[in-house]
Amino acid sequence: xxxxALDGNVAxxxxxxxxxxxxxxxxxxxxxxxxxxxxxxxxAYVHAPGVILRxxxxxxxxxxxxxxxxxxxxxxxxxxxxxxxxxxxDTSA
Amino acid sequence: xxxxxxATVTATITETPDSMSLRLDIPGWPGHRAGxxxxxxxxxxxxxxxxxxxxxxxxxxxxxxxxxxxxxxxxEVSPYxxxxxxxxxxxxxxPIGGYFVWNSGETRPVxxxxxxxxxxxxxxxxxxHAELRTTARMHLIYSARTEVDxxxxxxxxxxxxxxxxxxxxxxxxxxxxxxxxxxxxxxxLLSQVTNAASGNLLxxxxxxxxxxxxxxxxxxxxxxxxxxVKTERFGPTNGG
Numbered sequence: 001x002x003x004x005a006l007d008g009n010v011a012x013x014x015x016x017x018x019x020x021x022x023x024x025x026x027x028x029x030x031x032x033x034x035x036x037x038x039x040x041x042x043x044a045y046v047h048a049p050g051v052i053l054r055x056x057x058x059x060x061x062x063x064x065x066x067x068x069x070x071x072x073x074x075x076x077x078x079x080x081x082x083x084x085x086x087x088x089x090d091t092s093a
Numbered sequence: 094x095x096x097x098x099x100a101t102v103t104a105t106i107t108e109t110p111d112s113m114s115l116r117l118d119i120p121g122w123p124g125h126r127a128g129x130x131x132x133x134x135x136x137x138x139x140x141x142x143x144x145x146x147x148x149x150x151x152x153x154x155x156x157x158x159x160x161x162x163x164x165x166x167x168x169e170v171s172p173y174x175x176x177x178x179x180x181x182x183x184x185x186x187x188p189i190g191g192y193f194v195w196n197s198g199e200t201r202p203v204x205x206x207x208x209x210x211x212x213x214x215x216x217x218x219x220x221x222h223a224e225l226r227t228t229a230r231m232h233l234i235y236s237a238r239t240e241v242d243x244x245x246x247x248x249x250x251x252x253x254x255x256x257x258x259x260x261x262x263x264x265x266x267x268x269x270x271x272x273x274x275x276x277x278x279x280x281x282l283l284s285q286v287t288n289a290a291s292g293n294l295l296x297x298x299x300x301x302x303x304x305x306x307x308x309x310x311x312x313x314x315x316x317x318x319x320x321x322v323k324t325e326r327f328g329p330t331n332g333g
Contacts, residue, residue, distance in 0.1 A: 005302055007326045010146055012189045013132035016095040024192035040192025041324075069140075
């Protein structure tokens with residue numbers, strides 16, 4: 001792994017703009033190799049504008065998210081399935 | 094949706110020559126778990142803003158939130174934070190993260206491995222552990238560069254004992270006055286802990302990416318299940 005890479009924990013703040021559940025424990029399935037990883041385990045690159053999350057098994061791009069002032073972009077085509085954990089007291093479903 | 098909150102500095106604590114802790118009063122703070130972080134946002138008058146993540150050092154039981162800031166001279170955010178005084182305010186959002194946390198209900202023995210300022214979220218866990226008087230063992234192994242770089246030095250010594258162990262090792266200490274352990278965290282040191290726990294060990298590793306990679310590989314080589322090794326990496330791009 002690139003020594004400048006971080007992990008998915010660094011993307012949790014910006015993703016909280018979009019998703020209500022805690023995202024570092026969300027399970028992601030890689031659309032390229034099928035690996036299932038918690039988002040906090042993914043490999044993060046923060047040099048580009050925004051954050052890029054890559055698969056910790058095959059290095060494919062799972063997710064790109066970026067914000068510039070009052071506009072956001074989210075590309076999740078590398079995630080074939082996302083499983084979210086709702087708080088215990090959530091009754092909205 | 095996490096809203097931006099206003100934090101007011103209530104105390105500053107000098108930790109080392111290039112780091113300090115900020116104690117914060119944050120109206121609307123919902124409470125946190127040990128290991129979580131916050132995003133700090135600074136906004137210039139022209140609207141340019143910079144965000145950085147900082148781990149929370151205080152335990153969940155504390156009413157105030159404490160962050161430890163290492164000053165990076167070429168950073169955009171840390172030099173500003175390190176110059177704050179009591180009464181100053183800035184924006185943050187949090188708490189963030191549910192992956193790299195230690196819960197009070199956890200009964201397994203825990204090994205915490207910290208490299209440099211990676212010890213900060215582990216300090217929240219160690220402080221929380223001490224308050225809970227839990228019987229599950231917790232061992233912190235902390236690698237710092239030199240003796241003056243050791244964060245929370247006196248408190249670490251005070252927290253050691255009972256069901257807690259603290260091992261500090263210095264990777265670049267030039268002085269012969271240091272009587273503690275020297276060198277990087279190696280398989281020999283790690284195996285003393287993993288053998289004692291018979292492999293049933295939860296490991297939390299935080300530090301720069303090369304440190305985290307080396308530690309995670311070593312733990313798996315010693316027979317720890319990858320699922321029981323949780324990591325958090327940070328780097329200069331995230332510090333600053």
